[in-house]
Amino acid sequence: MKVFLGAIALATAGCAAHSTPSQPTEVSTEQLAAQIERLEAASGGRLGLALFSQDEGLVFAHRGAERFAMCSTFKLALAAMVLETPGVREEGLDFGPDEILSYAPYAKERAQIGWMSGLEAANHAVTLSDNTAANLLLARLGGPEAFTAWLRDAGDRVTRLDRNEPTLNENAPGDPRDTTTPEAKAELVGNLLWGDRLSATDRDMLHGWLVETSTGMARLRGGLPEGWNAGDKTGTCGGEGQPEFNDIAVFETPTGSRYVLAAFLDRPTGTSAEADAVLADAARAVAEWIRKSGA
Numbered sequence: 361m362k363v364f365l366g367a368i369a370l371a372t373a374g375c376a377a378h379s380t381p382s383q384p385t386e387v388s389t390e391q392l393a394a395q396i397e398r399l400e401a402a403s404g405g406r407l408g409l410a411l412f413s414q415d416e417g418l419v420f421a422h423r424g425a426e427r428f429a430m431c432s433t434f435k436l437a438l439a440a441m442v443l444e445t446p447g448v449r450e451e452g453l454d455f456g457p458d459e460i461l462s463y464a465p466y467a468k469e470r471a472q473i474g475w476m477s478g479l480e481a482a483n484h485a486v487t488l489s490d491n492t493a494a495n496l497l498l499a500r501l502g503g504p505e506a507f508t509a510w511l512r513d514a515g516d517r518v519t520r521l522d523r524n525e526p527t528l529n530e531n532a533p534g535d536p537r538d539t540t541t542p543e544a545k546a547e548l549v550g551n552l553l554w555g556d557r558l559s560a561t562d563r564d565m566l567h568g569w570l571v572e573t574s575t576g577m578a579r580l581r582g583g584l585p586e587g588w589n590a591g592d593k594t595g596t597c598g599g600e601g602q603p604e605f606n607d608i609a610v611f612e613t614p615t616g617s618r619y620v621l622a623a624f625l626d627r628p629t630g631t632s633a634e635a636d637a638v639l640a641d642a643a644r645a646v647a648e649w650i651r652k653s654g655a
Contacts, residue, residue, distance in 0.1 A: 388652045389420065395645040396422045403638045404629030410542035411646055412550040414618040420646070424543040428624035429531040431595025432489045433545065433606050434507075434521055434538075438497055439482040439569065440552045441510050443562040445501060449479035453496040460492050461525060467492035486569040486593060491525035498524050504538075511548070514557060518544035529597030531604050531626075546622035549608055554618065567591060570610055578636040580609035580621055583643030588613055602627055605635040609643065613650060621646055 400407035400422070408423040418424070442448050452475045460467050466484035470476050476484075478500065481493040501507060504521040511519050521528065522537035530538075553563055570591025576582075581590050590611035598604045605625045612618045623642055628635045 388649050392420060392645055392649040393422065396642060399638055399641055399645070403625060403635065405625055405627040405635075407638070407642065408542040408622075408624040408626070409642060409646075410546040410622045412546035412620040412622075414550060414554050418543060418547060420649070421543055425541050427536060427539040427541055428606070428626055429529070429595075429597055429604050430519070430521070430538055430540050430545075431529055431531075431597035431604055431606050432491075432494075433540075433593055433595035433608050433622075434519075434528075435485040435489060435494050436566075436570070436593040436608060437511065437514075437519075437548060437552065438494060438501075438507060439486050440558060440562075440566055441501060441507065442478055442482040442497055443558055443566060448497075448500060449477065449482065451478045451500065452476070453478060453481055453500060455492060455496055459495070461495070462491075464490050464492035466490040483569055486566075487573045489575055489594065495524045504528075514548065515551060516544055516548045519548065531598035531602050533602065542622045542624055545608060546620045549610065549622070550620045553610060553620070567610065576607050576609070578633070579605070579607040579639040580623055580643040581607075581611075582636070582640035583645075584609070584611055584647055588647070596632075598627070603632075603635070605632065605639065607639055617650070619650070 396407065396409055406423065408426055408428050410421040410424045411419050413419050454475045455467065456474065457471065460471060465488050467490055476493065478497065481497050484490040485493040485497060498504060498507060504523060507521045519540040528538040552558060553567055558566065570593060573592055576592040576594040579592065579594060581592050584590050588611045590609055592607050592609040595606035607623050609621045621643060623639050625635055625638055628638065
C-alpha cells in the first residue's frame with residue numbers, strides 16, 4: 361500500500377497557499393514511489409517505509425500498513441516508557457551472569473558490579489541496543505504484555521510485543537508476534553518526540569540518545585544529507601533465510617522541518633552491507649523528495 365497524502369492535499373487545495381513549505385508535488389511523489397519500488401525489487405525482499413512529518417503527519421508510505429518484525433526498534437519506545445514511569449530511572453536493576461546475553465556490551469562492562477540503574481539501562485538499550493538492558497527493563501515494567509498496554513495508551517493500536525530478547529527476533533513467516541507497521545512506528549515515534557506525553561526534558565534526553573546511537577550510520581543516516589541533524593534506532597533479526605534489517609530515523613532539515621522515517625527490509629537476498637545500502641538509498645530518495653518540496 362502506498363499513501364500519497366501530500367499529493368492528495370495539494371490537489372484539493374488548488375492554487376491556494378499552504379501554511380507550511382513541506383507540501384510535495386504530485387510528480388515528485390510519484391517519482392519517489394517509483395524509486396522505492398525499484399529499491400525493493402533490487403533487494404529481493406520486502407521494503408516497508410513511512411515518513412511522518414511533525415507538521416503534516418503521515419506524508420508518504422510504501423507498504424505502510426503491512427506488518428514487519430520489530431527486532432530491536434522496540435527499544436526506542438521502551439526507553440520512553442522508562443522515562444515516563446515514576447521511579448524506574450533511579451532504581452538499581454540487579455542481574456547475574458546467566459542473564460548476560462550474547463549481545464550485551466554494556467551489561468558485560470557491568471558484570472562484576474552486577475547492576476545498572478534504570479536510566480543507564482534505557483540509555484544503553486537505545487545507544488548500544490544492549491539486549492540484557494532491555495530485558496531488565498521489560499521485567500521491571502511488567503513484561504511484553506505491559507509494554508503493549510503502554511503502547512495502546514500512547515495511541516498505537518497496532519504494535520505488539522509478545523516476547524523478550526532474544527526470542528522476539530525469530531521473524532517466522534506470517535507470525536504476528538513482536539511486529540509493527542511502518543506507519544504505526546513512524547507515528548508513535550513522532551508523537552513521543554514532539555507530543556506532550558513526555559516532559560520536554562525527557563524528550564530532549566530521548567532524542568539525544570538517538571543522535572548518540574552509532575549502530576545505524578550505514579543505514580538511513582547514511583543516506584541523509586550532511587547537516588541534517590539526525591538520530592536513529594536500528595533493529596536486525598531473523599535466522600537463516602529470513603533476515604530483517606530495520607531502522608527508525610528522526611531528522612531535521614536546515615529549514616527546521618522535522619521528520620521520522622521508519623524503514624523495514626524483510627528477507628533481502630544480498631549481504632547485510634547490501635541491505636544497509638538499500639536503506640541508505642531509500643533515505644537518500646526521501647531526502648531529495650523533501651528538498652524538491654521546499655522543506
